Amino acid sequence: MTKTRPMSRSAMSRSARTDLVISLVLIAAAIALPFLVDSRYILGQIVLALFYATIASQWNLLFGFSGIFSLAQMAIFAFGGYATAMLCFYFGWNVWAALVPGALGAVLFSLVVGLACLRLTGVYVALLTLAIAQTMYLLIVTDTECFVMVGSVCRQFTGGAVGFARFGDLGTRALLRAQWLVGNYAIIAVLFALTMVFTYAIVKSPIGLAFRALKDNPDYAVARGVNRFQAQLLVFGISAFFTGLAGGFYAAHFQAIGPGVLSMSQLMFIIAIVVVGGVGTFWGPLVGTVVLVLADELMRESGEFRTLGLGLIIALSVVLMPKGLVGRFGDLVHWLTRRRAKLTDAKPIDSNIVQSPAPAGK
């Protein structure tokens, strides 16, 4: 089923063309969106969804394309957010100036994590990164030592269970006043677009092929001269840069960051997005984000059953569609083209061949 067809030059350019068309449609939709949506709540949720999509696309780069099952994704995101917030809070930096240093901090952190995981494979990586993320959460939440006094309130170095707030914003409130949310939406949409462009370039580049080779058959890849040490640290660093940058923008957008982003449910939401969308597919994280954020909004009506529903969605989609929605869609397209080819091959003896219904793309 997973047999790879030999890709001719024309097939490759066709897939690139499809990607281009999809991206142009998406860009048009993204530009049209603020004019179509005037509900502040919906626009806010869309901004949040863009954050999810950014994080998920980077986790997909790590897990889907490189086979590294890291559960430290939200920890790296939080690291970027915290670094940005702390630079602004303690040194009074402008948020825009602190974003890239925050992202670089996240890269450093992820390189340490990557080094610790370097000799491990599969589940061991997952367990170690999960433990690192949990440790970070516990150390932040249980931090009670006073670091500075703000007025008469004691402030912990890591912000403790409360986190940081009011350290500055993206400047859209001063510039656009009532329309600030649209400004933030534009900024985050550009961030997401840039992330996707870079991810695309990486995935299609030789280094992206090296990541995939290491995922599919590590021994063979190493024997063919792929440097596992270098490639693995590189993919950790790249995905951490964008994840950390998204963390900084997240902190700046909400003007707050707390240990809540490190919670298990946030991590699960990201994993669910990638799994439902399609692990190792370029558009999977975006599709997954749209589906899951919509499902989440629908389940908001039933309130308390949200988490329950989310858990069941994760489990069921792994069982029912291991390659995600994008994979299912690919199967469907494949089936339709094969069927069409067969129909044109076979002589139309019977004139009343009816188009049989397409299989339900569950």
Next chain:
Amino acid sequence: MVDVLMAILVAGFTSGALYALATVGLSLVWGSMGMLNMAHAAMLTLGGYVAFTVITSLGLPIAIGFMGAILVGAVAGAILYFAIVRNLLKNDKSTFEANVMIATVGIGIALENAILLTYGGQPLKQPVSIAGTFRVGPLTLPWQNLLIIAVVVVMMVVVSLALGRTRMGRAIRATAQNRDAAQLMGVAVNRVYLQVLMLSGALAGICGVMVSSMTQLSPPLGNDPMLKAFIMCVVAGLGNLPGAVAAALGLALLESFVQYALGARWGFPSLLFVVIAVLIWRPSGLFGRAEIRRM
């Protein structure tokens, strides 16, 4: 000084025994089928709540509450097999490891949330507990800790006898050593998987009752022991049962020493440092081997 040392040792051995039970449940499943059960925490919690329901709400004796926890744990394991594992095994072998982990994460969240919706978030008191202490010379030992250690020792003996002496145990060990060879020799591998998951579920049920008797019943009850059990599994090498027990005891003692010396918040980070150090030195754990899985 001696009092403090003894208190630390008692606390360390008690939590070590609990971790060992959780670790064995995880390690058994990993060793025989290469599956990391992320829903183990929720199964632990389920066991604790079942015992609570049977004893407090239905007013039945403690022993029946215990049996109920074991039974429901085993049934949960069976459901997990039929709903998830059996279907995932049909797919590509190379994706099983990651897929089953993600799927059980989902099941774990759903189960924990279902418990939260059924019982509410407020902590409840686990009725399976004995009050009072007894003295041996200069030592004061709570009965509760002794009960836990005794139950765990009994369970360890039962598990090792089941694995070592019974037909089922031989089939499980054969599957763990070489799944294909076992299948060729006529072992019904799928039935073995079902049995392992039921056994692991039953162990999780007991473990949940014991853990909640030390603290209180709450929906996220199982998460902390499971996270530590993961670390212990990794230190020992996944799938190695005697190693898992040794690692559980050693790390639990270390944790209680660190918690006494540096404060409670450094207990878990210290375990993390140990696991990172061990993994850099030996990537497949202290007793684990990259190729051969032993039980």
